[in-house]
Amino acid sequence: MAAVLPGCNDDDDGDDHTPASNTVSAEQACAALAGKSLAGATVVAAAAVPASGPAPVYCKVTASMAPSLNLEMRLPERWNGKLYYGGGGGYNGSIPGLQGGNLTALQAGYATVNSDSGHAGNGLSADFALNDTYAANLFGSLSVPTVASAAKELLQSAYGKTPDRAYFEGCSNGGREALMAAQRNPNLFDGIIARAPAYNWVGFMGQFNRTAKALAAPGGQFNAAKLGLLARSVRDACDANDGVKDGIVSHPAACNFDPQVLRCAGGADAGDTCLSDAQLATVGSWTSAATWAGGTYTNTGWALTGNEDDAGAWPTWVTGGGTVQAALQYLFQDTTVKNYLARDRSQDSLSYVWDSNLNALYAMAALNDATNTDLRPFKASNAKLILWHGGNDSALSYKATTAYYQGVTASVGGQAAADEFVRYYIAPGVDHCSGGPGADQTDLLAAPDDWVSNGKAPGTLSAAKLGTNGAPQLTRPLCVYPQYARYTGPANDAAAAALASNYTCTSP
């Protein structure tokens, strides 16, 4: 059948099913797509959604791709001619909703697309990977180019033209999807925003396993008082080093706090004012690099930041509030051991030796690792890359993203070449993807779009932390790595310390 050629719609009412304009009503866009099958995607539903709160009116399109990939597009009435692809999180398994980057993009006139990456399930579960190699491939790398291809054809059908620009943004596993696309599909997107990327899958999952074992060892767990002691001691030592005691260590790489000063006399646990040897071993596991399989797989470890006690930091990711089996690091490595490595759901992950089955590691790396730093093809396509990482991320260390950035810089031939297409930002005091005491909100989509469309390379950006009323509670400059925001305002002035204008991006 050749019934989907754009413009060939004279057999019906003539002007509202295959429009060739950026201004198309939600009803028109939906009518153009209802019942269509394009690029392997079958439209399941297409319905106009009225404006609501911050969201404009749009056409919501759901489509499925055999055997089990589901995607959703949101088509605005005044389309800016660009596509925004928002990545997933964790082990995916559901379609991200209209919030965060999706909402920002739709408000700015982008058409958006998201997918479940090929399976339905809980984002903490890798059950899909145990017996379904195709689902594992879709999760690892195939879903993004597959969905992007379909999305571009659906836009052609809805608006009568393919997008002028396409951007991908993701955080955590979405950040991994972003780097995977930059590495394997260098022509697919004009700009890619990789936030807190989970790119080093074998390495960081191995580190999760290592951390969980340290916490599960006799006496290795932290209660709230001991966690507060550790974090407060780091702040006492390093908070003021950036020019202001604001509860945020803005340059943790220069913080030389030695946790051994907290050791209980004799090393046995002597209460909440000191750390036992088992607890210091947990800290040592946290801050040290790890290697497996003779150095084939590595992980950087974390810097001590002084905000380990933030609710979205260690309590969520590491200690599980005192029960390691409730911590997200434990849960992610546990489902990974069961479904990718041991391939046995009865395997106890805390007794599993991470590199006991090298072939299993190789297979998981082939599926999920996005560690290739050679982005010369991506650069040659004139695409741009924004890297962003929260400085207080207790899930994925910013140090790993720094290592990736340095690897890319070397691969493309040095700093000047890297500066032509990559920017890297660390947001101090920000937890995994968002949250924490730092300024976590930045319009990162505008940066690559301005770079690609207008040749305006991004420099210092603006970041804010919003209060519960939605107004900025504090602002900070978001500095280009390796610079950090140093306070240069009046001393002992809390109001001044909350304003970005009193900070200067400073080289370390």
Ligand SMILES: [Ca+2]
């Ligand atoms: Ca500070």
